[in-house]
Structures are given as C-alpha cells and as structure tokens.
Amino acid sequence: MIKVNVKRYDPVEDLHYTESYEIEKTPKMKVLDALHQINKKYDANIAYRYSCRAGQCGSCAIKVNQEAVLACKEEIQDNDTLEALDFNIIKDLIVDRQPFSEEVRDLNLYLGYESTDSNREPELIKPEEYEKSDRLRSCIGCYSCLSMCPVLKKTESFVGPYFMRNLADISFDPRDDMSRNEEVIDSGLYYCTSCGQCTKTCPKEIDIYGKAIELMRAKIFNENEGPLAPHKLIRESVINTNRTVKPDENSDYPEGFIKRYHKDNEDKKAKVAFFTGCMIDYKLPWIAEYLVKLFDKLDIDVDIPEGQVCCGSPLLRTGQVDIVPDLVNTNYEIFNDYDTIITVCAGCGATLKNNYPEYGVELNVMDISEFLQDKLNPDDMNELNLRVTYHDPCHLVRSQNISQEPRNILKSLKGVEFIEMEKPAQCCGAGGGVKSGKPEIAEALADEKVDMIDKLDVDYVVTICPFCEYNIGDSLKKKNSKTSVINMMELLNKAYE
Known part of the structure; x- marks a missing residue:
C-alpha cells in the first residue's frame, strides 16, 4: 500500500483542501493510473485531464511534489503530493488553459513571405538550414515550463518560455521573411534569468533557454538590435581588460587575486589548476585565498595560472557571442595541459563544461564541491x-x-x-x-x-x-x-x- 496526497479545489465552495488516499501500487504504476484507482476505490470524483496516455498530447500535466510532470509518464511513489499547475484552477487538478490559447493568437506565429507571386518556384531548403527551428518543434503544449518559470510569477512583461520557444521557432525558420526582433524583445527576451528550469521540466527535453532564448539574443545582437545597455558595458570591459568587472583599488587586492598571488609565489606545475573567474579574481579574492589555504592543509598542489581570462558566460547569456571564441582559445592554451580544472563559480563551471565543447575545447572541469567531497576529514x-x-x-x-x-x-x-x-x-x-x-x-x-x-x-x-x-x-x-x-x-x- 502507498499513500497519495491530492490537493483539491471545490469551485462551488471556493475551497482548497488536501485529501490522502491509500492504494495498492502495481509495478511501474504511473500517476495517472493512481488517480484512476483512487477515483474507482474511493468514488473520490477527483477532476483531472488526460487523453493519449503516451506523453504526446500534454493534457495530463500536473505537479508532483512541486515539480511539473506528465501524469501518464511519471511513476507514482509513496507519499507523493499531487496538485494543479500554477495557473487558475477550474477544479481539483484541472487548470484554465484558455489564456494561453489567447496569447498564441496575439503573437504573430505564422510564416511571413515578402513575395506574393503565386507562380514562384518551390523553395529548396537544406537540412542544416532547418536545424535551429526543427529542434524546437517537439513541444506538446503541456505548459509545464510556464508553471515552473520563476520570472513569469513576478512580471507580466515576460510571456514565458513556451511562447519564447514559439517565437524562436518561427524566427529561425528559413522560410520566414518577417523581422521578429522587436516583437521578441517586447515579449520579454531579456527577462529570462537562464535558470534552466524550463529545460529541466520539459517532457520533450527541449533546451528552451539554450536553443531558443539564448540564440534569439545572439541573433538580435548580430543584427545590432540588442542587448540592453548594461550588457553592452560588460562586453566593453571584456574587450578592454579580459574581465567583466574591475578590481577594488581600495582593497587589499588592488590588482586582483592572481597578480598578488604570483608576486608571493613561485611558478609551479601541478596537475590541478584553479580557474578563478572574473568575480573571484577581482570582487571576492579572499575566496581564492581560502581555497589556497585549504589546499595547502590538504596537501594538494594547485596552480593558479596567469593570463587566464573571462570564461565568456556573461557574453553568451546576453547574446554577445562575437568575442567568445578568442576567450575560449586563450583559456584553452593556458589550461589544456592540466589534468583537472577547479571552479568556485557555478557560471564559470557550466560554461567551461557545456559551452566550450561547442567551440571544440574539452577540459576536465570540476566544481569545488565535486573535487573536495571525498578529500575532507x-x-x-x-x-x-x-x-x-x-x-x-x-x-x-x-x-x-x-x-x-x-x-x-x-x-x-x-x-x-x-x-x-x-x-x-x-x-x-x-x-x-x-x-x-x-x-x-x-x-x-x-x-x-x-x-x-x-x-x-x-x-x-x-x-x-x-x-x-x-x-x-x-x-x-x-x-x-x-x-x-x-x-x-x-x-x-x-x-x-
């Protein structure tokens, strides 16, 4: 027997309440099967949507333990809590989807052609020209990404990941002649925090941020219509100093951590190197000092190479991709001979691990927690x-x-x-x-x-x-x-x- 908790809503009484049910779990039982069994066993009359039962229609999306899932694909576990997506609830697990249908109609989600010649020859489109758009098209309209987006709950200026995916799909389609940039910006392109929650939630594993929002930001930058003014200052700083920020001249590290470190330490060649990143080097240099002290106590040799530059993350996230290859090449020349590269910045680590391979650079990068978890006594x-x-x-x-x-x-x-x-x-x-x-x-x-x-x-x-x-x-x-x-x-x- 397992216990299943269901957060319910009675629209007649305007009452939110939770009920718990005990059912027999069969092997690999799905959440949708559990709901069926609860209604049959208890005559509970829980309201929920479903149709295909194969993860293709998106209608059965709900939240299980605060995470949006498809009820027909998620295996039920003991003490799971089921609730509706974070939208207006009609009854129990059924939400109002009508506002999203209206939003789709308000956006220009159709192919635009400059030519009106009905006698023109059919277009020939090569597969590689279609790739950007095609990889966004497996969406089943479950709206799970909208339910989980943290920004969408804070502003009406952002249409959310589902609609950004739609806009990117049309924008990248080689058959489309319309300029979408203004509409995309007005729809909140620069409100996305790159948290990746939409990608994690998507049952079709669409990389909405990386392959839709981030590439749209790059497209708009390349066409000189973005990014925002503060983002441009970051690019200028990297061009001038190879760093996104400046050191605090009134601190104990007026030149940053790396330069001060090399004034006091002879060059050595360890197997492990520390990639400081801009913020640790210039704004939080004492964090780097703590790392060096700890490694000394653990008897771990570590190099902190001079010449390392910004990883490129702030530029990639804002679409300013033109100077990123130079940063990648510089860091490759400096770090390629090391067995392991340590980071104490989540953004740097993610960029070195996930983005550098797109530029042909593979490095063995470890977050500090990965590296240390089996080395502390x-x-x-x-x-x-x-x-x-x-x-x-x-x-x-x-x-x-x-x-x-x-x-x-x-x-x-x-x-x-x-x-x-x-x-x-x-x-x-x-x-x-x-x-x-x-x-x-x-x-x-x-x-x-x-x-x-x-x-x-x-x-x-x-x-x-x-x-x-x-x-x-x-x-x-x-x-x-x-x-x-x-x-x-x-x-x-x-x-x-």
Missing part, C-alpha cells in the same frame, strides 16, 4: 556550532547536475546543523544578465528566496556562486535578516582555521 576540523542552509545555484544544480556534493560536505562539518529550505533550487534572480539588465526582477526573486531562508533561523545560507552570493546578500541586508550569505570556501576555512 572531519577529525581535522574545528567544532563550529552553526546552523546552515544551502542555496542551489541554477548553473550548478541544473547546468552541471550537482546537488548532493555540496550537501555531503555541509553534513560532514563538525558542529554544523544542516537545514534544507523549502525550495533550495529556485532561482534567486542573479543570472542571465537580469541582475544588471532587469534589477527589479533580480530583487523580487531574491526577496522570495530570503523569505524562505528567514523561516529557518539559520546563521548562514551557503552557496557556490558569486552572483547568487551578491544578489541574496543584497536582499538579506535590505530585510535586516540575521542570516548572512557565505561561500562554501569561506565556511570550510572556518572549519579548518
């Missing part, structure tokens, strides 16, 4: 007496599939009580150029994250992303929270100092 640690929670950076948990490694480390620290927050992997709003381009969205998402953190009464929220650290930190200060944000390396330094 609790017997060598101090007793910390701290309560902590953990925020999953989007570019770590979804772009690199790293979730348990940092938790394993936190749970291994002496005197540390780890407490999971409600939605640890929900985007804080810092990515995709949104922190600089649409700061009100970044602030709103960070505030929601801090509300979750403040419920826990913890000393620290730990993360492994400089951008998340800044954005969550800004919200914590604004709300006068007693919790502080801390990088994983800083907490490890406390454990080993």
